[in-house]
Amino acid sequence: MLKCVYVNGQFLQRRNAMIDVEDRGFNFGDAVYEVIFLNNGILVDEEEHLNRLEYSLSELSIALPKSRRVLSLLIREVIRLNKITNGFVYLQVSRGVAPRDHLIPDNITPSLVIMARSSNLIEKPSIRNGVSVITVPDLRWHRRDIKTTQLIANCLAKSDAVKAGAGEAWMVDENGAITEGSSSNAWIVTTNRELITRPPSSEILNGITRRTIIELAKEERLDFHERGFTTSEALKAAEAFFTSATSLATPVLSIDGQQIGSGKVGPVTKKLQAMYVKFASSA
Numbered sequence: 486m487l488k489c490v491y492v493n494g495q496f497l498q499r500r501n502a503m504i505d506v507e508d509r510g511f512n513f514g515d516a517v518y519e520v521i522f523l524n525n526g527i528l529v530d531e532e533e534h535l536n537r538l539e540y541s542l543s544e545l546s547i548a549l550p551k552s553r554r555v556l557s558l559l560i561r562e563v564i565r566l567n568k569i570t571n572g573f574v575y576l577q578v579s580r581g582v583a584p585r586d587h588l589i590p591d592n593i594t595p596s597l598v599i600m601a602r603s604s605n606l607i608e609k610p611s612i613r614n615g616v617s618v619i620t621v622p623d624l625r626w627h628r629r630d631i632k633t634t635q636l637i638a639n640c641l642a643k644s645d646a647v648k649a650g651a652g653e654a655w656m657v658d659e660n661g662a663i664t665e666g667s668s669s670n671a672w673i674v675t676t677n678r679e680l681i682t683r684p685p686s687s688e689i690l691n692g693i694t695r696r697t698i699i700e701l702a703k704e705e706r707l708d709f710h711e712r713g714f715t716t717s718e719a720l721k722a723a724e725a726f727f728t729s730a731t732s733l734a735t736p737v738l739s740i741d742g743q744q745i746g747s748g749k750v751g752p753v754t755k756k757l758q759a760m761y762v763k764f765a766s767s768a
């Protein structure tokens with residue numbers, strides 16, 4: 486439940502919080518965001534999320550609304566006011582308010598919103614037991630490395646997945662390669678025990694969880710390869726999973742109705758999930 490939110494300089498009860506109807510985030514999706522996993526009071530990979538926020542903002546020439554130190558303090562205050570220890574923080578920066586016009590105005594003041602929500606992610610049945618996935622065409626623009634709020638294609642993909650009884654949609658590019666999930670990065674483990682995920686480029690969001698899992702895989706000396714993979718390669722995989730701040734490392738049991746490996750949570754997925762949870766508890 487969202488009780489108290491931070492909006493443009495004020496901590497407010499959610500029902501009293503307001504965004505201008507000419508906020509460019511509202512009119513154009515001219516905004517970026519971050520979601521940070523809160524685990525037992527620890528903001529997991531906070532620095533990396535704020536680095537990516539700065540990257541997204543700079544790619545769109547939007548100013549950082551507050552210093553990094555102040556952003557961290559505001560995030561902690563929202564968490565404190567809502568009395569949350571487990572869940573996630575949502576932080577959004579839009580370009581700001583201006584008369585509606587496609588032309589991007591100079592020198593307007595960015596809008597900043599911070600919210601926090603309570604949730605016991607580690608105990609989520611989907612993360613423990615796995616989900617099925619469907620594949621859908623990737624309909625998005627080609628700057629997916631910027632974490633913008635323009636998420637309608639992602640929302641349609643996720644809704645199609647849920648309508649089909651699945652937990653996530655993996656999006657497929659024009660070459661038949663999987664780009665990423667509607668709100669996660671996609672991974673497979675081949676029958677040769679190669680761990681594979683697509684390399685970062687403007688075609689995917691370089692997930693913070695993805696980067697941490699890569700570090701953990703290297704620590705574990707797994708046979709890790711950063712390369713693209715097609716839907717047909719994924720269907721032949723021994724294991725599959727997806728990563729994000731709110732799905733951690735969620736096992737994939739089937740893709741488009743076809744069982745992956747044993748159809749159960751695989752050993753590599755289980756190991757990486759356990760390592761990630763340990764990392765998230767000590768960061």
Ligand SMILES: Cc1ncc(COP(=O)(O)O)c(C=O)c1O
Nearest residue numbers: 668669670690692693694729730
């Ligand atoms: C499209 C997309 N890819 C990947 C991710 C995973 O990113 P992160 O691990 O930073 O949460 C997300 C998270 O929201 C996403 O929306």
